[in-house]
Amino acid sequence: MNAPVNGSSVRAGLPLNVDRLRQDFPLLSQTVHGKPLVYLDNAATTQKPRSVIECEARYYAEMNANVHRGVHTLSQRATDAFEAARDTVQRFVNAARREEIVFVRGTTEAINLVAASYGQRFRPGDEILITEMEHHSNIVPWQLLCERSGAVLRVAPIDDTGALRVDAFERLLGPATRLVAVTQLSNALGTINSLPELIALAHAAGAVVLVDGAQAVAHLPVDVQALDCDFYAFSGHKLYGPTGIGVLYGKAALLDAMPPYQGGGDMIREVTFAKTSYNDLPYKFEAGTPHIAGAIALAAAIDYVAGVGLPAIAAHEQALLAYATEQAAGVAGLRLIGTARDKASILSFTVDGVHPHDVGTILDSEGVAVRTGHHCAMPVMARFGVPATVRASFALYNTVDEVDALLRAVHRAQEVFG
């Protein structure tokens, strides 16, 4: 990595006008324990720009009605806005068709939907291949499916840098592999997986591929057609949008052939006690009243991100990560967990002699918000022989000064506990 040496040269080279962008995020201007808030827990959830907050409020103030049901004007307006949000998501991930965009609660629900519905036909001996760096949301639904179906879970290992061992991944693929589920960007390590390569290998073995895009969508441009993934899952709240809304993308031919996930209103065409027929895509998978305001505000978040530009956001975050990585390397006793060549936005580390939770507490007292713990990736912690890490994760509004504040606070924790 070609990390610049000092903060001011990094600052000068940043592609975004962060001072201006920060004004879009009302929450960021507060103080915590008398110190300016330094919010570095973006991998858990990002803060929301005013346009998103106002969009959701405006929906309830001006447009609230149920969708797809009423002929009255409000219901039609709400339906139009909800369906326009689907078009926005379709363009954002470059899906071929709008029916391929299913609104769900988030990444977790999207993966559970695929496990429950696509997995319904899995039989004893079928194999599901995941990786050692997956989030629990991309492990446990497959374990549950294996318990139900008799399928077998295989796990491709990572190396000491936190990169996937593609040779081992390839060896684990075989005629029994029905599905590969892999993250695009690891929330615990920051590793970016080489999806084109993994997807090509999986397809050559006859498996379908689900991509966990929960981290990736806020940091990398995503094109599901170019990737040729079969399913892609993400959450609104890590993309500057609301909680409780997310997306499952699925290729239409696959979604069409899949049985419904949940039964209820909106997902049916005709209900009699003898037999019920199901609605077309995507409504077959959207039982019940959806998070209408959430979907519309998610579209506002996507518009915001598109306005700033994902390539510029990525370049900004890469510069911060390179600077933080270099500064961290100069701190005695600080061990980075996750040093893969292809990384984004995440600095995970331990500090010798200080438990990660104690580091987190001192950081909080300095106004610095980071995540400490296993990051819903306990197998990653086991792989590196640590109970937990401290994780700083960057977003478009973070600054070089905030990286400096993080490292000052780490020094402080070393003083207090050293």
Ligand SMILES: *Cc1c(COP(=O)(O)O)cnc(C)c1O
């Ligand atoms: C956050 C996260 C999830 C789960 O997302 P939810 O919004 O909690 O459903 C899954 N995978 C990764 C990589 C994540 O970072």
